[in-house]
Amino acid sequence: MTSKNNGLSAALVSNLQDVLSKRKGGSDASPSEEAPSTSVAAKEEIDEDSRPIVLVTNGDGIDSPGLLSLVEALVSEGLYNVHVCAPQTDKSVSSHSMTPGETIAASSVIIKGATAFEVSGTPVDCISLGLSGALFAWSKPILVSIFLIIIEMLWYYLVISAYFLQVISGINQGSSCGNQMFYSGAVAGAKEALVSGVPSLSISLNWKKGESKESEFKEAVGVCLPLINATIRDIEKGVFPKDCSLNIEIPTSPSSNKGFKVTKQSMWRQSHSWQAVSANRHPGAGNFMSNQQSLGAQLAQLGRDASAAGAARRFTTQKKSIVEIESVGVAPKTESRVKKYFRLEFVAKNEEHTDEDLDIKALEDGFVSVTPLSLRPKMDSETQAAVSEWISKALNADQ
Template sequence: MASKNNGLNAALVSNLQDVLSKRRGGNEEVVGSDGSAEEAPSTSDSVDVTAAEEEIDESKPIVLVTNGDGIDSPGLVSLVEALVREGLYNVHVCAPQTDKSASAHSTTPGETIAASSVNIKGATAFEVAGTPVDCISLGLSGALFAWSKPILVISGINQGSSCGHQMFYSGAVAGAREALISGVPSLSISLNWKKEESQASDFKDAVGVCLALINATIRDIEKGVFPKDCSLNIEIPTSPSSNKGFKVTKQSTWRQSPSWQAVSANRHPGAGNFMSNQQSLGAQLAQLGRDASAAGAARRFTTQKKSIVEIESVGVAGKTDTRVKKYFRLEFVAKEQEHTDEDLDIKALEDGFVSVTPLSLLPKLDTETQAAASEWISKALNADQ
């Protein structure tokens, strides 16, 4: 049966096909000039992850690395390069494709996410179109890597402190927590980045500070003496090379202040990127039509306190449904707080110490686990001096 002509301009169809074929994330179905479905070529860095097999030196333990800032962040790159240079581990990376630093413990169930291979010398690496928790869940599932379980998961090095209640927002800490939920020991590492003081080279110094603790962790996991049922959150001061030493701390209640700002925005931002959310050219053009109709339905804008208030009047069965739409942006702002308890993570960090806080899946770390973790940290650090 002959396909119907869809009536579209051939040049327009050709241009749209070209755009779609260059999208990342695997094969895409597009519509040909005659309306038939065609398969767009896959990109060179997207692979069938179910068939991704890598050679593993079974004499070396496997370390899985993720973070919250994205796979290209200098903190992760510096950490992975240092682990590879050690020559002691099989280093694997499964990290977000983009910045997910404040994604907390969010996941993307029911959605298809792409995992694309990335060239990091000496490591097996994938970037994932998901959150840090997605990355660890996928990495430990057996669907992405050939091995079943790493000896340790490291999440970091995060750009910015994850002390106190800030841990609940942190994607880096959430990645380590997901590993702990799955029964794998984990570390989360953050650098107390300050915009006016810090620079990219500080991440290399931060790696140098915590590498001995990472090695001690892996060594004692192999011996069976690393504390069970807890993860370690490591906070490195703004000037890593001039730190005053390690200090075992407790989680504080500190956090940065959330600041919501009213902002202006395009009337219908979805119309500009509708193509990225559809599977075929036909669906994309249909979405464009819906966006155009929605734009026509919008009746007026009212500016209040630097925000754009959008009033939509939509007629349904003879009734008018008026909806108000406003646009806001969230930013976290550091604020000065006085801390008197010397054992709190934020106090130790501000005083120039490397803060090491044992974390548990329980609402409150029990005394026995806290004592065992503190004793292990002290012994591990003394053994490497």
């Protein structure tokens, strides 16, 4: 295939030509014309596998049983080209945070049948990196500023349409219903995909401490796999709902579920319990925050002396973070500094839910809750009018 490059970089033209040739069956492709790419993955030969690509991430970390059970099932289906880009440690309550300005290590890991990387960042970092073109050969080509919008549209048509790409974030250990979604790293990973125009699902299991068993993750996969298959099939057909992500909540004892139910996001969230922690019991607490803040610099330094995998695994953090709060008081003659240490834990709370359409109600009743999530700003007209009236009065009162 020949084409004028119109000022575009050789790497970008090569990527687009490669995708176009695959859509036509490769009849026009010329191996000798391949141009070099600055992408790490593009230096290797692009996989000729034309199966739909499924990119998997999660919030609990790459070694979590929920992710491993999901990936194993997707690979066993034999229908998908499965890629994994997930946090190396637990980031289940990282929300939509990213890690700008710090060095992120992406280390290859062995997951049978999949191409997998663990990343020293958040789920949002993982999806952003995975779709950037810097890690995987099939992902977004290099963008040239003046042609940004055009190339974005071409990328969506050529890559999304050619490979029927989908992102799945999960399976998370613990519910992400209601306002708990604001804290969920798993939901944030799926929403980051939606920001990039990629259809996505986030999946969580309503884990009950002391009651749920690890085997329930495999049951949960079996429950949601038909919906995953239908999603990818309809993406290929172009009939999957646009501009939305689906948050799937699977009840405790998944195999006993009462079926699927489309729901609305509730206001439910777990209670926040702050517990005072003795510094004597946790001698390393005083250095915890400073260690966290310099994590990127430490990883960069270690990278010069050890492999990325070794560097990534040295800085595994605990699931329950110790938060340092420092207060300064000034006495008449002397200055004193007081340090206190606290640990945050989420505690389930029992509430009565009556609205049958809410996600938490469906989940508690034993249904698989499916909640459509959108990036579109939503504000009811009554609230909009109330805010408008209040601003008008507030500004006039100051005059």
